[in-house]
Amino acid sequence: MSPSTWTRPAPTAREQRYDVLLGLGMALASLLGTELARGGSPTHVDLGIGGVEPYVLSAAIALPMCFRRRWPIPVVLVVAVLFVVNGERALFAFGGNLVTQATMFMAIYAAVAWSRDRRLMKAAVAVVFLAMFGWLTLNFVKALQNNSIEGPNHALFSPYVSNVVLAVALNVLYFFGAYFWGRTAWGTARQRAELEQQATELAAQQEANSRRAVIDERLRISRELHDVVAHHISSIGVQAGGARRVMDTDPDAAKNALNVIEESSRSAVNEMRQLLGMLRAADPDVDVTAPDPKAPQAGADRLPALISEVNGQGLEVGFHQIGAPAELPKTVSVSVYRIAQEALANVRKHSTARSAHLTLRYLGDTVELEVLDDGRPKHAPVGSRLGHVGIRERVGLLGGESEIGPRPVGGFRVRVRIPLDHAMLDQPLAGGLDD
Secondary structure, three states, X not given: OOOOOOOOOOOOHHHHHHHHHHHHHHHHHHHHHHHHHHHHOOOOOOOOHHHOHHHHHHHHHHHHHHHOOOOHHHHHHHXXXXXXXXXXXXXXXXXXXXXXXXXXXXXXXXXXXXXXOHHHHHHHHHHHHHHHHHHHHHHHHHHHHHOOOOOOOOOOOOHHHHHHHHHHHHHHHHHHHHHHHHHHHHHHHHHHHHHHHHHHHHHHHHHHHHHXXXXXXXXXXXXXXHHHHHHHHHHHHHHHHHHHHHOOOOHHHHHHHHHHHHHHHHHHHHHHHHHHHHHHHOOOOOOOOOOOOOOOOOOXXXXXXXXXXXXXXXXXXXXXXXXXXXXXOHHHHHHHHHHHHHHHHHHHHHEOOOEEEEEEEEOOOEEEEEEEEOOOEOOOXXXXXXXXXXXXXXXXXXXXXXXXXXXXXXXXXXXXXEEOOOHHHHOOOOOOOOO
């Protein structure tokens, strides 16, 4: 967003109400200021038309401030005209009423800060400045002709020159100060809008990255489930072939083979349902590439090999197993390995820890994995935490629970608990497998 393309939003309803109150308040204050100027004048003052002209003019110059942010350019032009009229028609009120002086300053500031058409604003402000300094020059010419600026002191400069220099300097500070203050306010608003836009874009990007992490994790699980289901199908084929060969000679062996086929097919169907559910939830445009057939199958039994690999990369990892080892469903076994792999990778990349400890607990109907470290987050960027999103997604799809976050005593904890029963997998998907 460049300064030349940004347009400041129109004022809100609340800001417009505030401006109305400001304009009315300044009009009342201007009336009071005119009365005070009249009372403090050492000479008789002319109250003009109807004896109220100074009061009407002083109030009139403040009332346009009710629309200073809604119509900033018309307001600055109107205020400039009334400013000159006040100076010509009610000099005592013009010189002694601070509200009149403040109104002109605020009108220039509002025009520069709130105008949405920057070229028109610059043209309007230039006209106002030329008119004001032209009027000032005209007054000095009249004073010189009338020889009305005199003084008893013999200074380096004459009274006339001293007054001209002081007046010009004061007006330069007054008018250009209002302009640059308004320009600063406009620039600040633009920077704030840019930051808000960047924050929105970053939030959208973070959401997209999180979604992508979930999709990637689901696809990774799907590929692993593909291997599990393929294993069941292969087992079914072997058992069916054996049953066919011994069906006539050994009916009991054939019956046992059919029982194995029944159990394997039920497991394959359940896991295929889970596979289809994840693929339906994933992005259909993402390419599901096949895993490397030469890579060893991930599983809980390979945790010691994973720890040995991580130890070789500079992180000292301890391992503790609690409970009698049980045969885990392949989907759970693979997930335990992947979660440990991700948690240890996060320790290496994003923590100052030099050591970590991995605990695997067999708790009967559940298995629990816990990875602890005693480090602190690095001062460098600590990543997008999308790995944590993937862990939660994986555990959630298996019906488990996860706890990821800092430890009260320092360090970080990743702890997941996954149920081992497949009751949740026995529920058919909407529409069955034929959809």
